Amino acid sequence: xxxxxxxxxxxxxxxxxxxxxxxxxxxxxxxxxxxxxxxxxxxxxxxxxxxxxxxxxxxxxxxxxxxxxxxxxxxxxxxxxxxxxxxxxxxxxxxxxxxxxxxxxxxxxxxxxxxxxxxxxxxxxxxxxxxxxxxxxxxxxxxxxxxxxxxxxxxxxxxxxxxxxxxxxxxxxxxxxxxxxxxxxxxxxxxxxxxxxxxxxxxxxxxxxxxxxxxxxxxxxxxxxxxxxxxxxxxxxxxxxxxxxxxxxxxxxxxxxxxxxxxxxxxxxxxxxxxxxxxxxxxxxxxxxxxxxxxxxxxxxxxxxxxxxxxxx
Numbered sequence: 001x002x003x004x005x006x007x008x009x010x011x012x013x014x015x016x017x018x019x020x021x022x023x024x025x026x027x028x029x030x031x032x033x034x035x036x037x038x039x040x041x042x043x044x045x046x047x048x049x050x051x052x053x054x055x056x057x058x059x060x061x062x063x064x065x066x067x068x069x070x071x072x073x074x075x076x077x078x079x080x081x082x083x084x085x086x087x088x089x090x091x092x093x094x095x096x097x098x099x100x101x102x103x104x105x106x107x108x109x110x111x112x113x114x115x116x117x118x119x120x121x122x123x124x125x126x127x128x129x130x131x132x133x134x135x136x137x138x139x140x141x142x143x144x145x146x147x148x149x150x151x152x153x154x155x156x157x158x159x160x161x162x163x164x165x166x167x168x169x170x171x172x173x174x175x176x177x178x179x180x181x182x183x184x185x186x187x188x189x190x191x192x193x194x195x196x197x198x199x200x201x202x203x204x205x206x207x208x209x210x211x212x213x214x215x216x217x218x219x220x221x222x223x224x225x226x227x228x229x230x231x232x233x234x235x236x237x238x239x240x241x242x243x244x245x246x247x248x249x250x251x252x253x254x255x256x257x258x259x260x261x262x263x264x265x266x267x268x269x270x271x272x273x274x275x276x277x278x279x280x281x282x283x284x285x286x287x288x289x290x291x292x293x294x295x296x297x298x299x300x301x302x303x304x305x306x307x308x309x310x311x312x313x
Contacts (some may be wrong), residue, residue, distance in 0.1 A: 027167040028197045032079065032183065033190035034063045040189045048195055050077035054087050056098055075123070077181075077195065079130065083108040089121035092128040092155055092181075095139060102138055105129060106146025113151050119207040126151060126202060128180055133158040140177055153199065155181030157191075166194045212301030213237045213292035216246065216273075219306035221288045225313055227278040228288060232306055234273065235292045240299055243292040245270050248277060251287045254309065262286075285311045 030048030033041060038051070051073060055063035063081060070076070080090035081099045088111035093100050100108065112127035131139050133156045143152055154177050161169070166184035173179040173196065180199040185192040216232040228250065234242060246269040250262040262279060269275040269290070280286065289305040 026197050027170050027194045028200055029163070030077075030193050030195060031190040032077070032193055035061050035065045035069060036063075037189040038065070038069055048077060048193070048200060049073055050079055050092070050193065052081050052094075053078045053090050054080045054082050056082055077125070077200070080108070083111075086111070088112045088115040089124055091125040092130050095129055095131045095135070102142050105139060105142040106148055109143060109146070109148050109152045113148075116204045119204045122204055122206050124204045125199060126153065128153045128155045128199075129177075130155040130157070130181070130183075132156070143177060150176050153178045153180040155179075155183065155193075155195075157183040159183075159185055163192070163194065170194050170196050211237075211239060212299050212304065213240060213243060213294070214301070215304050216290045216292055216306040219288070219290055219308045221286075221308040221310035223280075223286070223310040223312040225282055226280045227276055228280065228286065228310055228312070229274070229276045230269075230288055230290060230308070231274045232290055237292075237299075241294065243271065244295045245293050246272070246275070247291045247293060248275060249289040249291075249305075250277065250280070251289070253285055254287055256287055256289065256307075280312050282312050285309065 028048045030046040030050065031041065032050035034052060051065040051069060052063050053065065053070070060066050077092065078090045079092045079094050080087035081094045083093065083100055083104050088108065090112065093105065093108045093112070095102070095105060109127050109129065115121065116124050116126055129139050129143075129152065131154065136154065136156065139154065153173070156179055158166070161182070161184045163184060166182040170179055170182050180196040181193055183191045183193045214235040214237050216235055219230065219232040222229045230248065232246075247266045248269050249256075250265045251257070251260040252262060253260055264279045267277055286309070288308050288310065291300065291305045293300050
């Protein structure tokens with residue numbers, strides 16, 4: 001990958017070798033290339049091609065592919081050089097000097113796994129982390145330390161291997177973080193790779209609805225002078241744990257808009273089924289909304305809440 005070695009135009013012999021044997025024993029040959037060198041590769045020269053979707057400093061056109069380039073190669077392997085801009089839908093994360101840091105690996109991997117499961121980007125592959133072969137232990141320790149024990153593979157760089165040796169290593173991949181890609185040469189304007197054909201083809205389908213809590217049940221609201229007491233029951237959504245907390249919104253009147261939101265709301269009611277809040281005006285009509293949330297705001301179904309009207313005295 002191109003952080004430390006800026007690819008310069010070179011000979012075409014390695015590419016022509018790849019072109020003569022596109023798929024070998026469950027392995028697909030290909031290349032990864034930065035945006036400014038893509039034009040040096042003859043169209044459709046490689047059975048598989050990897051392009052970057054983020055680059056250090058942002059923007060595109062140097063390392064990260066432009067929108068036009070990505071449209072020209074819709075089936076390319078996508079690489080996030082930096083996990084900025086929420087690129088959890090990328091196929092790979094680039095871990096090397098100047099790109100993603102070791103601390104960013106677990107968070108990206110979890111996000112990419114969830115993105116694949118949800119079908120956020122139809123056609124996404126299961127996540128790989130690109131790294132030098134000498135840094136395998138660093139990536140494995142980061143994933144394990146982040147509680148990720150499987151579902152994430154590796155794309156290794158080892159320029160001491162021949163194409164057949166690289167293919168054999170990918171075919172024999174095993175363990176919790178299997179090697180599904182191997183970069184084995186740098187001929188100049190691009191890198192040469194082999195990827196697992198099964199990994200390339202294991203792509204996410206159309207977006208799937210997320211499991212989310214229903215509205216809290218039996219919400220009741222009783223207004224005091226400047227307070228409200230709310231009681232409810234858990235939504236009882238099958239397959240999900242008990243909600244971790246319940247955000248409470250209070251709106252002045254019956255128009256539940258942002259402008260009508262009482263200034264000190266929403267508030268987090270915690271993992272409870274009764275709650276009292278204040279900061280209200282006497283003799284006013286209000287509307288309360290209560291939402292069920294999992295840890296970290298998970299399992300929230302959009303536009304799903306319990307609602308109750310009340311008035312202060």
